[in-house]
Amino acid sequence: MPRTTAPQGRTGRPPVTSRAEILAAARRLIDRDGWEKLTIRRLAAELGVGATTLYHHIRNKEDLLVLLLNHYIEQLERPAPPADPRERVLAAATAMHDALAGWPWAAEVLTADGFIGLLDESALWMVEEILAGAEDAGLTPDGAVRLFRGVWYYTVGEILVRAHTRNRDESAPLPPFRAAFDADRVPHLAAIGTRWGTLAAENTYPEGLRALVDGLLRNPSTH
Amino acid sequence: MPRTTAPQGRTGRPPVTSRAEILAAARRLIDRDGWEKLTIRRLAAELGVGATTLYHHIRNKEDLLVLLLNHYIEQLERPAPPADPRERVLAAATAMHDALAGWPWAAEVLTADGFIGLLDESALWMVEEILAGAEDAGLTPDGAVRLFRGVWYYTVGEILVRAHTRNRDESAPLPPFRAAFDADRVPHLAAIGTRWGTLAAENTYPEGLRALVDGLLRNPSTH
DNA sequence: ACCTGAACACCGTTCAAGT
DNA sequence: ACCTGAACACCGTTCAAGT
Numbered sequence: 001m002p003r004t005t006a007p008q009g010r011t012g013r014p015p016v017t018s019r020a021e022i023l024a025a026a027r028r029l030i031d032r033d034g035w036e037k038l039t040i041r042r043l044a045a046e047l048g049v050g051a052t053t054l055y056h057h058i059r060n061k062e063d064l065l066v067l068l069l070n071h072y073i074e075q076l077e078r079p080a081p082p083a084d085p086r087e088r089v090l091a092a093a094t095a096m097h098d099a100l101a102g103w104p105w106a107a108e109v110l111t112a113d114g115f116i117g118l119l120d121e122s123a124l125w126m127v128e129e130i131l132a133g134a135e136d137a138g139l140t141p142d143g144a145v146r147l148f149r150g151v152w153y154y155t156v157g158e159i160l161v162r163a164h165t166r167n168r169d170e171s172a173p174l175p176p177f178r179a180a181f182d183a184d185r186v187p188h189l190a191a192i193g194t195r196w197g198t199l200a201a202e203n204t205y206p207e208g209l210r211a212l213v214d215g216l217l218r219n220p221s222t223h
Numbered sequence: 224m225p226r227t228t229a230p231q232g233r234t235g236r237p238p239v240t241s242r243a244e245i246l247a248a249a250r251r252l253i254d255r256d257g258w259e260k261l262t263i264r265r266l267a268a269e270l271g272v273g274a275t276t277l278y279h280h281i282r283n284k285e286d287l288l289v290l291l292l293n294h295y296i297e298q299l300e301r302p303a304p305p306a307d308p309r310e311r312v313l314a315a316a317t318a319m320h321d322a323l324a325g326w327p328w329a330a331e332v333l334t335a336d337g338f339i340g341l342l343d344e345s346a347l348w349m350v351e352e353i354l355a356g357a358e359d360a361g362l363t364p365d366g367a368v369r370l371f372r373g374v375w376y377y378t379v380g381e382i383l384v385r386a387h388t389r390n391r392d393e394s395a396p397l398p399p400f401r402a403a404f405d406a407d408r409v410p411h412l413a414a415i416g417t418r419w420g421t422l423a424a425e426n427t428y429p430e431g432l433r434a435l436v437d438g439l440l441r442n443p444s445t446h
Numbered sequence: 447a448c449c450t451g452a453a454c455a456c457c458g459t460t461c462a463a464g465t
Numbered sequence: 466a467c468c469t470g471a472a473c474a475c476c477g478t479t480c481a482a483g484t
Contacts, residue, residue, distance in 0.1 A: 012447030157380025208373035211438020235466030
């Protein structure tokens with residue numbers, strides 16, 4: 001628990017860093033070198049302190065990630081929700097998607113063991129929005145949770161796959177887009193051929209989202 | 224390139240292991256200790272050989288994973304495709320889902336940089352099935368690829384989130400299911416309360432899949 | 447109260463030397 | 466032809482000692 005104000009009666013060695021500085025440096029490091037490069041040791045080096053010093057300000061690396069995540073989500077601005085329930089669901093899902101697209105490592109962290117449960121309440125407004133819209137559209141509370149889960153799976157999947165499909169090597173082929181497919185064994189794949197790369201670059205998130213949401217809102221078993 | 228048959232004129236030190244043995248041991252290790260525990264060093268220990276020996280049989284760890292993945296997918300049996308195009312898409316997607324559910328680390332690997340592009344053609348029949356079904360249902364080739372991508376995102380997301388939601392600690396709460404939510408700020412979340420855990424345990428994959436596929440098959444811009 | 451280096455228990459991978 | 470240990474360049478984290 002470092003303090004930024006200097007209380008009277010303070011004793012001992014003066015701090016060389018603070019939790020706020022650590023979070024800022026972590027953010028800098030991720031944005032500059034990529035999320036894989038965020039290690040305790042590199043972070044300490046970035047701050048010019050000993051690696052073990054960090055353990056006086058954060059519990060461990062997982063704790064650091066939760067702190068970072070809450071900080072990031074809290075600073076997103078919350079758009080005014082549309083009046084129409086369906087539009088409200090779509091807007092919240094899109095906000096969630098765009099937030100993750102801007103910081104794909106967050107998706108990585110959020111899929112990890114129970115991380116969502118560690119978020120501050122202020123970070124959960126997107127979940128709340130989706131549940132609210134779904135219920136206003138006529139779903140039962142349970143149906144709304146089912147819809148949220150579907151949207152969450154689709155959104156996280158899109159973010160993770162697309163984040164990992166970054167052309168790590170311009171010359172190397174993207175997913176199944178390969179020089180030549182056997183036209184006898186996989187005719188449709190062969191017909192697409194190298195066009196897969198172009199098609200995969202398209203943003204089809206909104207299209208799939210609408211299909212999913214409309215289908216789940218229409219599902220009679222959740223009304 | 225180790226050989227299992229002993230050719231005449233063989234010279235040099237005899238092999239202590241083989242690619243096949245390495246793959247079998249890797250599989251054993253994953254199934255027994257979990258996918259995170261698959262390291263080159265542990266794998267070598269499992270086989271009772273020096274860690275560096277493995278580099279004579281596989282190029283590197285990534286190469287090992289591709290080998291393992293192709294081996295796993297090839298041994299899955301391929302069910303007879305339904306006649307109805309929509310059912311064909313659903314069946315192939317479900318086969319893909321079930322295969323990944325049985326080996327969630329495969330989803331982890333497949334989302335990583337261009338891994339799908341490294342799969343053997345024989346492993347891509349599920350992709351082919353989905354494209355074929357979508358085109359038979361009236362979509363253009365481009366529309367079929369869009370549908371596949373939507374299904375892939377949803378499927379991978381479901382697998383990854385659920386795999387990571389394993390109760391790592393029985394006492395710890397699952398995702399947003401927490402003791403108490405502020406009923407003023409997040410009323411719907413608060414109303415669900417601790418029931419989230421029960422709801423999240425439900426398998427809602429087929430429901431979401433149908434919603435997504437039906438919506439995308441109906442999309443007029445892809446016909 | 448806070449910082450530090452040494453140490454522990456790990457990684458993947460390369461390389462020269464050995465059989 | 467194949468295997469090996471030593472070595473390199475990393476990890477996260479603990480702990481005793483220092484200011």
